[in-house]
Amino acid sequence: MEQTKATGEALGTQEREELLRGYASGTISWRELRQRGFADYVEVLAGLGEIGLRPPMAPMEGPSRSARERGRALLRRLLREAAKS
Amino acid sequence: MSGPFHLIVTDTSPLITLALAEALDVLLRPSIPVSIPDAVYIEATRIRTAAGASRIVEWMNDHLDRVRIVPTEVGVDQQRRIEEGRTIRALGEQAALEVLERFMSSNPQAEALLLFEDSDIARRRAIVDERVSLISTGDFLRELEAARLIQSADYILEQAARSGRNVERQHQVTSDGDTRSRFRRQLQRTDDDPRTQ
Numbered sequence A: 001m002e003q004t005k006a007t008g009e010a011l012g013t014q015e016r017e018e019l020l021r022g023y024a025s026g027t028i029s030w031r032e033l034r035q036r037g038f039a040d041y042v043e044v045l046a047g048l049g050e051i052g053l054r055p056p057m058a059p060m061e062g063p064s065r066s067a068r069e070r071g072r073a074l075l076r077r078l079l080r081e082a083a084k085s
Numbered sequence B: 001m002s003g004p005f006h007l008i009v010t011d012t013s014p015l016i017t018l019a020l021a022e023a024l025d026v027l028l029r030p031s032i033p034v035s036i037p038d039a040v041y042i043e044a045t046r047i048r049t050a051a052g053a054s055r056i057v058e059w060m061n062d063h064l065d066r067v068r069i070v071p072t073e074v075g076v077d078q079q080r081r082i083e084e085g086r087t088i089r090a091l092g093e094q095a096a097l098e099v100l101e102r103f104m105s106s107n108p109q110a111e112a113l114l115l116f117e118d119s120d121i122a123r124r125r126a127i128v129d130e131r132v133s134l135i136s137t138g139d140f141l142r143e144l145e146a147a148r149l150i151q152s153a154d155y156i157l158e159q160a161a162r163s164g165r166n167v168e169r170q171h172q173v174t175s176d177g178d179t180r181s182r183f184r185r186q187l188q189r190t191d192d193d194p195r196t197q
Helices: A013-024 A030-035 A041-050 A065-084 B012-020 B024-028 B038-045 B050-062 B073-083 B091-106 B137-146 B153-192
Strands: B005-009 B034-037 B067-070 B111-116 B132-136
Touching (some): A013 A041, A030 A041, B012 B050, B038 B050, B038 B091, B050 B067, B067 B091, B111 B137
């Protein structure tokens, strides 16, 4: 999707903060933030830092749940093996 | 362990988050090769605030034996778009899919772990191929925390946001400074210009 606004800074302060709060709480995705005018992820992190929030951690739900559970199990296994060697 | 494993980074955000938190090394903890599609790498390192970008470049150069940039057709298209001044957003993920396809078809035993951004992973369609697993930045950090390889996943994410804020402030100060010095030079020129006297 083509950019509709130059950067996240082009958004109003209130709108920008609402979007960032939505992102931090998991109701808005990074993809949507991009579509709404945030130019890069540093800008998102900076905005979160300004209002004292941090990036979200996705709850273990949704259509990709089993692939994520598999991913976590695989990572756990890899970490165990790396620790042994 | 069966088959060769690869960690494929599908988006700029995990890289930037870990770079700003000075925690890129966590990606090396599973001791498997890390593949970064060219389009993801370019998007992450050409951003206006250079702090994260330079850390990513430095980190890559320090670990060329374990981290590699994978060239893709999407990356070629990205270069063309940059030259034409068109948007390059979201090409990283397309490039990651290209890398994944090539990797999986190169070896029937291959297994891939795709690293996604948290807010996007929750809305992903289910991956059917059993050889492909997904992991978000948050999941990744939680597993490292559980394995006691990092003190706290929360701390790393907070550190990234705090660092992002500082980078942005620094950027603003620099921009203001540039504006001020340009203004001073302009005034100087005006003072020196006999036409204005």
